[in-house]
Amino acid sequence: MRGLQTTDAMKKTFISISVIVLVLSGCYYDKEAELYPDSCITPNPVKFSMHVLPLLTANCAVSGCHVDGGAGPGVMDQYGIVKAAVDNGKFANRVLTLKDMPPGGLPKCDLAIMDAWILGGALND
DSSP states (O other), X not given: OHHHHHHHHHHHHHHHHHHHHHHHHTOOOOOHHHHSTTOOOOOSSOOIIIXXXXXXXXXXXXXXXXXXXOSSSXXXXXXXXXXXXXXXXXXXXXXXXSOOSSTTOOOHXXXXXXXXXXXXXXXXO
C-alpha cells in the first residue's frame, strides 16, 4: 500500500509541475522591437503608400510642418513632392545623412525603411 501512495503522490507532483510549465510557457512576450532592439525587418519591396507614407504622416505631415500652410517646404503627404525631394537629394540628406528631419530624427528601423525605399528607386506603388 505504501508503494501505491508514493506513486500517487509522485503522479500528482508530476501533473502539478506539468500544468505549471504549460501555463508559464503560454506567457510569451512578443514585442519584437523590444526583444531584439538591434534588428529591423524591412519589407521588400518598400511601398510608398504602405510603408513610407505612414511614417511621413506621423512625423512630417503634422500641423505646422509639411502640410498646406505649414512652415516646412513641401507637403509631405503627396508622392510627387516627396519624390522630387528624393530626386534632388534633399530628402536623403535631411532624413538619412543629417538626421535632423523630422526634428529629433527617426528611429533606426524607420530610417532603414526610408533608406530601402530610396535605394529601390523611391517608386510609387
